[in-house]
Amino acid sequence: MATSIALQALPSELIGAICRLLPNCDIKSLRLTCRYWRQNSLLRVDRVFISANPRNVEVLFAVANHDIFRHCVKEIMWDDAVLELVSSKEGDGPCGYSSYETDRDADSEEKGRISRHFETEDEKSQWRGFRIVTRVLAQAENCQISELVLDNNKLPTGLNHFVFEEPNEEYDDLCRIVQRPGFRRIVLSLLVGYFFDCDAEDWDFYRNGRISNLLAKAPDLQEVVLQTDYPVDATSWSGKMKDFVSLTNIFPIGKWSDGILTHFRLSEMQVTQDDLICFSSKLSSTLQSIELSFLSGLNG
Incomplete structure (x- = not known):
């Protein structure tokens, strides 16, 4: 009892200093000892x-x-956890068969009626975390945002490249976020893995300048990371020149040359050696580190 009273007599500054050295699990145990510690030892x-x-x-x-x-x-x-596939059980029937094999759609077309469209916007608003979060951040005009991290953690996922193809609300929200004063860091992970061995036109979202325009809108940008889920393995260490897109088309190198960029990272992208060297030489003199990993070399 005397020990408890003595601890309660400690200055609040000292109690705070002690709690800052403890992990949350120990703070939780401490909070269970008495009402005093529950009120004065806060979780981080x-x-x-x-x-x-x-x-x-x-x-x-x-x-x-x-x-x-x-x-x-x-x-x-946004916790977009990758869930394990549910194993099928013996005897599982074709659930939902009657709903999509019905002839109602065909009947309506014969009679000239137009079938009701699918409410895609409502579905996207309900499930797409990126769309929801960026819209909220863009609308919070008084909120200071210093970084935006969309990291795929080396998983075959990422931001849909369609955001950078045609004008859309998601792209506009991104622009409003990065152009705020004090925005210093952005990490973009793009979902492009299924483009392997596809047509050259599929890479036009790199060429159209929308990614470059987005990054150019951030005047205080210091750190840029662009990574994809493009497969770099024994079968795809080298690609074809028809897929080549110069890095100067993707990034606003003209603006960065006189900027304050300190860190640049490029991962799982298709490049040529000459273009990569030329691009790197034009980066800002303020650059402190450049990280290149899992790049696929293109052959002429």
Whole structure:
């Protein structure tokens, strides 16, 4: 009892210094000892997750409604976990067969009626985390955003390249985010793995200047990472020149030459040696590091 009273007599600054040295699991145990420690030893909640998991949504709202924890959050992460495939069971029938094999659509066409369209916009708003998060960030005009990280963590996934093909709301939201003062870092992961051995026109989203235009809108940009899920293995270490896109078409090298860029990373992209050397030589003199990994060399 005397020990408990003595600990409670410690200055709040000292208690805070002690708690900063403890992991969250120990702080949780400390908070269970008595009411005093529950009120004075706070958990470090600097990251929350958004996903389709109801529990994650409950935690997010609990943190957002907490007078203290909501001010500690520095990262909001979209948890797009890769789930294991469900093994089929013996005897599984063709579920849903009657719904898509029905002749109602054919009957309506014969009678001249137009079938009701699929509500794609509603579906995208409900499930596509990137679309939702970027729209919220773009609309939060008073929110200071210093970085945007869309990392695939080396998984065969990423941002759909269609964002950079035609005018769309998602691209406009990205532009509004990066052009804010103080925006310093962007990590883009593109989903292009299924383009292997496809037509040259499929790479036009690199050539049309929309990625370059996006990056050029960030005046305070210091770190840029562009990575894809393009397969670089024993069968695709080298590609064909029909797929070649100069790095100067993808990145705003003219703006970066006089900029404040400090770090540049390129991963799982198709390049030529000459173009890569030429591009690297034009990067800003403020550059401190350049990282090149899993690049596929194109042959003439």
